[in-house]
Amino acid sequence: MHYDVVIIGAGAAGLMCAATAGYRGRRVLVLDHARKAGQKILMSGGGRCNFTNLNSTPSQFLSANPRFCISALKRYPPQAFLELVERHGIAYEEKAPGQLFCQGRAREIVDMLLTECDWAGVEIRMKTSVETAEQKADHYLVATDHDRFTTESLVIATGGLSIPTMGATPFGYRIAEHFGLPVLPTRAGLVPFTLHPDLKSRLAPLAGISVPVTVSCRGMRFAEPMLFTHRGLSGPAMLQISSFWQPGDPLIIDLLPGHDLAEELGERRRERPQGTLQQYLAEHLPKRLAQVLAEWHGKDSSLQEYGNADIERVAAAIQRWQVSPAGTEGYRTAEVTLGGVDTRALSSQTMEARDQPGLFFIGEVVDVTGHLGGHNFQWAWASGVAAGQAV
Structure with a gap:
């Protein structure tokens, strides 16, 4: 089966990327080994999801390449995501300066993203484990425990190592290394x-x-x-x-x-x-x-x-x-993973690997980590949109 875009990871960045690409008319497939989409969204903010920070700027992010996040954050600022939240009628509140939370449950943010994906014609397959991803002449071949897919654009949105009980694995880093991209040492952050x-x-x-x-x-x-x-x-x-x-x-x-x-x-x-x-x-x-x-x-x-x-x-x-x-306390309770795919190997405009056309990395798997308070979700939205506009 062929898709224009295959995204591995149905979390914040992956779903945002999928909807963005789908609205551009791309045929998009999202794969995830978990039972439900957006699991980290559901447990974030005490179950109410601190979905962005109005004061999110590049100065709130850690990276070996501090300037990398500037482009994506500038093109998709917090106000853009807030407008999406408001269009879906989700009530929110500002708990601390700039920190926006759902007044209800985090489930509303996941439902919003799934609705956007549905409207954009995105196909999502949960409980599907990706076994291999290989590059062929002009496409990528993705093999799962159920099927095989070909795609022009492969997006890795598998997150980091934090909270392994939620299904976190080093899969994204292994894919990067498989295709020759450097991966910086990782450690637990916000822990x-x-x-x-x-x-x-x-x-x-x-x-x-x-x-x-x-x-x-x-x-x-x-x-x-x-x-x-x-x-x-x-x-x-x-x-x-x-x-x-x-x-x-x-x-x-x-x-x-x-x-x-x-x-x-x-x-x-x-x-x-x-x-x-x-x-x-x-x-x-x-x-x-x-x-x-x-x-x-x-x-x-x-x-x-x-x-x-x-x-x-x-x-x-x-x-x-x-x-x-x-x-x-390590990855067991860490909210984020520091380090990851070296941003010097990626385009800051599109999140595409410089030496591996058609391969993209977004969200937490990349060496960009925000401070506490909604910044990491803003990076997920912004990097997802950047790749979604390019795939």
Whole structure:
């Protein structure tokens, strides 16, 4: 059976590419080994899908080739996808600046994409595993566990390695290597940290507590909430910085952002000398956390017993808390995969392999990774449209 375009992967990028190509009159087939299309969309954003970020610009993306994403993001900006959402009557809300979520369920985004594919005449085959993809004289031959297909354009939209329970595999990277494209080393991104046993046990009583922090590592800094867990540290702040962290790096965490703790404790010592460190901290932090910090860093006395050096020491411990994670939770819980198909081997205009005509790579399989907050979906839409307009 012959199709103008065969897309491997029925996720965000693959479905977007399929609809775009279908509307151009191309005969499109989408193949996926999963049971349902758009599985990562369905579980994203707590089931409500943070489908884009209005402030998505190239500066929110990591890549060995930082300029690669500029063209696709410029030609298909967040507003373009938002217009599609509005045309389908999907109610949405802005939870944090620029971050748009469905008011209802993420299923609405998947249904919208499937509807667009249906209107564009796209054929989708789920529960179909691709076994081989080979180049023939003027086409590609794709063999699955059910059938064989020929196509002029082969699009790889298989995603990365994150959340293997959702069916993630290295298939896209293997295809790239098979056709001679370089693949950069991959690792988990937007992922919680694990801690060494001693610190893990000390923080165990704080599991479930979330506080706003600033966290710094390798010159990057994020101001977001942090969550203490039974395994370590999570929450948006930790997920964001995890994409920049390397094993052995310390994280510098400010548990009281916006405060000058040394100055404020000095004032409190003068105004209420009988007060305690724990009393002060409890005014700004959850009580359990205030208690733990006071036990760790405070003196068993009122503030009048604190010298200037004591106050400076406490302020440094709380506002420049240095944590060296044991590692991350890895692909099991990672939202994205860093690294992937080297963008220097692809056209930034079309996502086509420079030395392999008719072969395209889009979405997470490519070495373009966004910050938390809807940027990775915006890359899926933009790269999907770029390839869909070229196949």
